[in-house]
């Protein structure tokens with residue numbers, strides 16, 4: 594039953610016949626532990642709402658005659674918070690948004706709707722923040738192992754996709770160098786793919802596979818001869834033949850139907866995978882494409898030719914996790930981890946669009962001066 598002031602007043606019999614009943618309930622209502630605001634429902638003399646007037650739209654309590662509150666508010670409201678994000682869903686110090694439907698004169702039906710609701714929280718996803726790299730790497734490894742365990746409950750493989758770049762150092766520190774966590778990884782069940790790959794030979798210094806081998810596979814072998822995961826690299830024999838579309842299609846054919854976890858980086862320009870911002874690369878951001886891997890040409894960051902997961906591949910993952918460390922990432926994180934993310938940046942677009950499955954692991958330097966709650970991963 595609705596616990597709002599309007600319902601309490603109605604139950605006391607104070608509403609009917611008392612003239613135009615307009616209630617403004619204030620901001621003292623909590624739903625699922627989240628602060629909410631009620632809509633003011635203005636009623637003409639003696640007219641009670643036709644039906645139950647209580648709705649919850651994405652965590653915002655809505656008090657209206659409308660049976661379809663989504664229509665009124667859906668566009669303005671953020672994506673629903675997940676259980677994980679609920680804990681950090683918080684009220685930002687921003688002005689209330691007010692929507693108003695003009696009153697139709699002489700109607701004996703609810704006539705005006707003043708919706709007062711909280712603006713989007715800042716940010717919408719868990720951002721696990723660490724003062725030092727070692728603690729971040731350890732919690733990242735624990736997060737990955739939790740995804741591994743969940744995957745192995747669902748089936749017999751852990752399908753993981755990794756990015757290149759700075760993320761790999763954190764993987765090495767957390768998963769490879771830590772003997773206890775290394776032993777918790779069921780390596781034989783791991784199937785590792787690359788979110789993006791530079792179209793170069795596998796031994797080349799720019800190869801993401803090569804970097805993963807150097808940071809993870811080789812050190813694993815050195816530790817007690819641990820045979821690492823099964824890895825899926827690009828078909829090297831196509832490199833340099835001008836067959837980049839075919840190379841992307843071949844790689845696509847190796848992918849599992851769904852990833853259990855995709856580990857993402859974020860460049861200072863807001864790119865993730867090899868999805869780059871800007872008009873030149875907007876062809877890579879087609880959410881309706883049936884390609885799961887695309888050829889990225891003229892990459893602004895060398896080398897120029899790459900392949901990359903597309904948005905549908907990211908969309909189908911069980912979990913997506915970004916890792917960003919260092920002060921150089923702060924300006925771009927400011928544009929991503931805010932209440933109105935700049936979705937022209939692919940990393941922001943992914944965070945915003947798949948918010949319910951996205952987590953960020955960052956260090957304090959990367960989020961300095963941002964409104965990010967100080968939370969760490971709860972294992």
Ligand SMILES: O=C1O[C@H](COP(=O)(O)O)[C@@H](O)[C@H](O)[C@H]1O
Nearest residue numbers: 756757758759760858859860866
């Ligand atoms: O070029 C790339 O850059 C991004 C970000 O790398 P970072 O070193 O700034 O963390 C990486 O995620 C991607 O896989 C890689 O190809």
